[in-house]
Amino acid sequence: MKPRTTARHFRESFKSLGRNAWMTFASVSAVTVTLLLVGVFVLIMMNLNKVADDLERDVEIKVFVSLTADEAATESLETAINGMPGVLSVDFSTKEEELQDLITDYGDELSLYKQSNPLYDVFYVKAENPQQTASVAKGIAALEGIEDVKYGEGKIEKLFSFLNLSRNVGLVLILALLFTAMFLISNTIRITIVARRHEIEIMKLVGATNWFVRIPFILEGMWLGVLGAIIPIALVxxxxxxxxxxxxxxxxxxxxxxxxxxxxxxxxxxxILLMGVFIGVWGSFMSIRKFLKV
Incomplete structure (x- = not known):
């Protein structure tokens, strides 16, 4: 495309915004309201998704080492657990450290147990994929020298199911809102183009190509998207x-x-800016097609 033609398309797109001020205002208003809703919803859903990820990462398996296991057996267990597929990290805590944690949390009364500590040495294990916590726990429980394995069985599965459902519902709602936005904005832009159908017919009758007619409208849709994104960006x-x-x-x-x-x-x-530009361009492109058949 020649530079002169490109410059002409840009001039026409700007002039059109001014000549059709009320329709421009209506289109920009529709884009603004829709993108504001989308932006706020994205803020909420992305933060909810982070909370879900944080909850998942906080899930860990508490492995109680048998009281009969000596230091060598405990080190061997740690090596075995580290080598298991799906294990991200293994932290060892002696029974003395466990008791000290209890004293810190529940008071000095528990310090009476220092002379006869009833607790177990413990491994705290995290899975690479939190969704695989249950399967990793079962694998650890099968090792020799393990007294017990706890990871919130029953509750963890429900938590993961709820988090997965929340993510899926959020994704569906965002997509539904985007499609609704595209539909509303496309119809608003279509009204603008309907009001100028005679202009398009005249351009076609004097020999203008489809793309020569289409490009100014596509650029106009892009400007509508950009203008409609300014207020949502500021408010968000x-x-x-x-x-x-x-x-x-x-x-x-x-x-x-x-x-x-x-x-x-x-x-x-x-x-938000990309969605505004895309929706404006897409709405103009789809709306002008029927008027190019002269």
Whole structure:
């Protein structure tokens, strides 16, 4: 395409926005409202997904070593557990350390047991994939020298099922919202193009090619998407900044944490802008097709 033709297409797309100010306002408003909803929903779902990941990573297997196991047997068990498929990490805690933790948590009354410690040496094991915790625990339980294995059997499976369901529901809702946005914005842009169908017919009758007619409208759709993304980007940024400023100090040292303001907010804003451009271009492209058949 010649530079002069390209410049002409850009000029026409800008002029069209001004000539059809009310339709431009309607289209930008539809894009703005829809992208704002999408942006807020993405903020919520991504943070819920992080919470789910944090909960999964916090799941561990507590392995009690038999009281009859000596130091060599314990080291051999640690080597065997480390070598098992699906094991991410193994941390060893002596029964003295376990008792000290109990004293710290529940008070000095438990220090009476220091002379006759009834606890077990313990391995804390984490699986590479938290969803495989149950299978890893069963493999460890089969090793010789293991007294017991606990990982929240029954509860863990329910937790993982709930987290998987939450992720799937969130993905479906985001996709449904995006398709709804594309439908609404496409129809709004279609109304704009219907109002200018005679202009398109005249251009076709004087010999303009389909792409010569189409490109200014596609560029116009792109500008509508960009303009419609500006307010959602600003509002989403301010909203998440205030939420993180309020919540982060109160969530220090807690299991549940929000995603850091940066670079997460840049990723969300980039997604909003790309969605605005895509929806605007796609809406214009699909809406103008029927009017090119003259």
């Amino acid at each position: 940024t301010m909203l998440y900044y205030n939420v993180t400023e309020y919540a982060q100090p109160r969530l220090n040292d807690e299991l549940i944490q929000l995603l850091d303001f940066t670079p997460f907010i840049y990723q969300v804003n980039g997604l």
